[in-house]
Amino acid sequence: MIEETSKENIDKRIQRAAEAFQFLKNTTINERAEFMNAVADQIEALGEELLAVTHAETSLPLARLTGEKARTVGQWRSYAKAVAAGIYTEPRIDLAQPEKQKGDLRKYHVGIGTVVVFGASNFPFAFSTAGGDTASAIGAGCPVIVKAHPAHPKTSQIMADAINTVVTAFGWPEGIFSHITGTSYETGAYLTQHSDIQAVAFTGSLQGGKALFDIANRRENPIPVFAEMGSINPVFAFQNLLETKAEILAKEYMASLTLGVGQFCTNPGLFIALKGNSLDRFINTLKDEILNVAPANMLHKGILESFEKHKNIAIEQPNVEIIASANTTTEDGQGHASIIKTNAQTFLNNPVLSEEVFGPFGIVVVCETIDEIREIAHQLKGQLTITVAATDEDLRDNLTLVSLLKDKCGRLLFNGMPTGVEVVYAMQHGGPFPSTTDSRFTSVGPDAVKRFVRPISFQNWPDEFLPEELKNDNPLQISRMVDGEMNSGSLKLQTT
Known part of the structure; x- marks a missing residue:
């Protein structure tokens, strides 16, 4: 049974985090990067016990968990490298010009304060207790309080212990990182509405993310909630590509749709x-390919129940036909893939069909005209990804439609499939609402740090009392914008 952390305990942890924030404000980017690399080392050193525990809690294959653990270690290290480079402090210096009666102005980014991170069920390492949200918040100079996901409590505790081991080894305040458990909605709500919490990071359902967002905005001092929620990640397939690659595209689509049980x-x-004929070929290949998809255990009972419920709701809608279904003989906890078909007008007029079904479930929308495709694109809600399956000729013929799709997503793919999120600078894992609550930011890649900083400007301050990032001699040796030009050296100031 998972212990519910009391409000009194939470209050103590938040107070410790507030004290730790004052400590973090005075750490350098190099010191935080060193801490982050030490966390990476600690996680990397966790052996087979971690993988065995997580496999038992989530049913995720050991090979998948091994890869995700490596990704998590890589996140801490790559974010540390970015932090040490000073990228997210963004120093801006405009030197004084006495002859123009212009003062000295210097600006940089600092951490915003204590961040609450809600662990995700589908990525027990990379998006949970020691995941990218925690790494990016600490990199920004913010203490973290993690609300562990109840689907993998033992895994979460192991990862929390790894971080706390580093906190102790560095002699940093214990409030740098806290780990809270519980299953009640009230615990998450209490954390979010606490006046000393300054931001929230969440990965999960639209219902959960929107609830936290609303709580945060009802506060006397509203705070940002960076919630990654729901997305159906449409694939728009154009005629020339479909005519030449219908069967190949169907195999790629099925593999992506059912990867990790969807x-x-x-x-x-x-x-x-x-x-048309090419779409018929695509659908017939789906029917063949789905027979090769074996049912597999989903993450936990709640996800399976939600998957079956929402899948059946979609299947029961008018003018919907099941075109492909995996073997329906499954064991307890297993989900099987299904794909349905409908026409464009039914899809456009039935909002149920636009809702995410979290699991191996897809909808093929058969359009009569390109105008119907444009209408679907126009009506589409915000998405994490949109894929354009097309040839260069298809693109030239549909530039207006492609331009519209740019407004609807955070990542626009040209062929390929959207599963597989690279942890790199150029990755955008966030899109227009309701896929996320703030499309200006990403939760994957070093740029995730940007969510947890804010700018502060210093006017006419003595050099001795400026932060390291803004001092004349540039002790951190980072790149800074000085009088509108990038400069990595020390400042050559005129003396009077």
């Missing part, structure tokens, strides 16, 4: 194309 936020749950 339990990825970038799962391509919608396929849109013009009716």
Whole structure:
């Protein structure tokens, strides 16, 4: 049974975090990077016990967990490298010009304060207790309080212990990182509405993320909630590509749709194309390919129940036909793949069909005309990803439609499938609402640090009392914008 952390305990942890924030404000980017690399080393050193525990709690294959653990270690290290480079402090210096009666102005970014991170169920390492949200917040100079996901409590505790081991080894205040457990909605709500919490990071359902967002905005001092929520990640397939690659595209689509039992936020749950022989070939290949998809255990009972419920709701809608279904003989806890078909007008007029079904489930929308495809694109809600399956000729013929799709997503793919999120600078894992609450930011890649900083400007301050990032001699040796030009050296100030 998972212990519910009391409000009194939470209050103590928040107070310790507030004290730790004052400590972190005075650490350098190099010191925080060193801490982050030490966390990476500690996680990397966790052996087979971690993988065995997580496999038992989540049913995720050991090979997948091994890869995710490596990704998590890589996140801490790559974010540390970015932090040490001073990228997210963004120093800006405009030197005084006495002859113009212009003072000295210097600006940089600092951490915003204590961040609450809600662990995700589908990534027990990379998006949970010691995941990218925690790494990026600490890199920004913010203490972290993690609300552990109840689906993998033992895994969460192991990862929390790894971080706390580093906190102790560095002699840093214990409030740098806290780990809270519980299953009640009230615990998450209490954390979010506490006046000393300055930001929230969440990965999960639209219902959960929107609830936290609303709580945060009702506060006397509203705070940002960076919630990654739901996305159906449409694939728009155009005629020239479909005519030449219908069978190949179907195999790629099926593999992506059922990867990890469909339990990825970038799962391509919608396929849109013009009716015709090529689309028929695509659908017939789906029917063949789905027979090779074995049912597999989903993360936990709650996800399976939600998957079956929402899948059946979609299947029961008018003018919907099941076109492909995996073997329905499953063991307890297993989900099987299904794909349905409908026409464009039914899809456009039935909002149920636009809702995410988290699991191996897809909808093929058969359009009569390119105008129907444009109408679907126009009506589409915000998405994490949109894939354009096309040739260069298809693009030239549909530039207006492609331009519209740019407004609807955070990552626009040209062919390929959206599952698989690279942890790199150029990755954008966040899109217009309701895929996320703030499309200006990403939760994957070093730029995730940007969520947890704010600018502060210093006017006419003595050099001795400026932060390291803004001092004349540039002791951190980072790149800074000085009088509108990038400069990595020390400042050559005129003396009077």
